[in-house]
Amino acid sequence: MAYTCWGDPLALHVVVCVHGLTRQGRDFDLLAQALVARADHPLRVICPDVVGRGQSDWLAQSEGYQLPQYAADMAAMLAQLHTQAPVQTLDWVGTSMGGLIGMVVAGQPDFPSPCAVRRLVLNDVGPAVSWVAIERMKTYVGQTGRFASLQEAAQALCAVSQSFGPHTPQAWLALSAPMVKTQADGSLCLHYDPAIGEPLRAMTEAQAQGAQAVLWQIYDEISAQTLLLRGQQSDLLTSETAQAMCLRGPHATLVEWAGIGHAPTLIAQDQIQTVADFLLAP
Numbered sequence: 001m002a003y004t005c006w007g008d009p010l011a012l013h014v015v016v017c018v019h020g021l022t023r024q025g026r027d028f029d030l031l032a033q034a035l036v037a038r039a040d041h042p043l044r045v046i047c048p049d050v051v052g053r054g055q056s057d058w059l060a061q062s063e064g065y066q067l068p069q070y071a072a073d074m075a076a077m078l079a080q081l082h083t084q085a086p087v088q089t090l091d092w093v094g095t096s097m098g099g100l101i102g103m104v105v106a107g108q109p110d111f112p113s114p115c116a117v118r119r120l121v122l123n124d125v126g127p128a129v130s131w132v133a134i135e136r137m138k139t140y141v142g143q144t145g146r147f148a149s150l151q152e153a154a155q156a157l158c159a160v161s162q163s164f165g166p167h168t169p170q171a172w173l174a175l176s177a178p179m180v181k182t183q184a185d186g187s188l189c190l191h192y193d194p195a196i197g198e199p200l201r202a203m204t205e206a207q208a209q210g211a212q213a214v215l216w217q218i219y220d221e222i223s224a225q226t227l228l229l230r231g232q233q234s235d236l237l238t239s240e241t242a243q244a245m246c247l248r249g250p251h252a253t254l255v256e257w258a259g260i261g262h263a264p265t266l267i268a269q270d271q272i273q274t275v276a277d278f279l280l281a282p
Helices: 025-038 067-084 097-106 131-138 150-159 169-179 194-202 205-220 239-247 269-280
Strands: 003-007 013-018 044-048 089-095 117-123 180-182 188-190 225-231 253-257
Touching: 003 025, 013 025, 013 067, 013 097, 025 044, 025 089, 025 169, 025 269, 044 067, 067 097, 089 097, 089 269, 097 117, 097 205, 117 269, 131 194, 131 205, 150 169, 150 188, 169 180, 225 239, 225 269, 239 253, 253 269
Parallel strands: 013 044, 013 089, 089 117, 117 225, 225 253
Antiparallel strands: 003 044, 180 188
16 A cells, blocks of 8 residues: 655654545645644654555455455554654544545554544545435446546546536646556556445445444544534535534534535645644644
8 A cells, every 4th residue: 555655754743644435645735735834843644545546556356445454454554654653643634435444443442553543534424425425426436437638537537526616727637637547558547446436336225324333333432533524515424414423422523615515625725724723733
């Protein structure tokens, strides 16, 4: 599993930023740089490419593309980081799938981590993922495409990512560039294993409801101070689920943004400021 490290590689304070289902760790470039610049102490920001995405290897068996494998990989990564320099303070920023992984890491008292998660940012995700959103994702996850240029790939990504909210063409191009790779014939395709979508497509509504029950149990065990971010038009994190997350478990603090669905990209200055203020507060 590859990751990008920003800041001081020996810092005792580590922030792990984990991306959504089809994305990769470079989504957090601007947030990571801002956190390092604003911190009044050495900071290590780690942005992994979850297995099957970006620069990380692909799994031989597609059924491994699920939360237990992802969480185990994070435990191995944290152990490696701890050998490089002690991890004494651990914070987590997770967008969508990355937030689900964060809940597993933070909500299991026996999770093999150098230390407990201190502060947790859940970006547009909770224990209950709406079935409408799952059905929407089934329509495009695994379709890695074939593009003649980065601009064409960016346009295709934009078409399935309208809910991310408004972005300038330059910002969208920067978000899209790490998302593609060059094939043998010179064309481009999305930089992830198409098989990551197979467990999602195999999921039934009954299975999704069973998973939600388990995730609520995990959420209720979280002791980390928790910030919940939500796009007001999100179809994945409903308003009802968000309100419930504020009333149970870690009693998350909710911040919502208008004109955005699933999920805020955390590159706008107001979004970066919100996350930085939370993570870097005394």
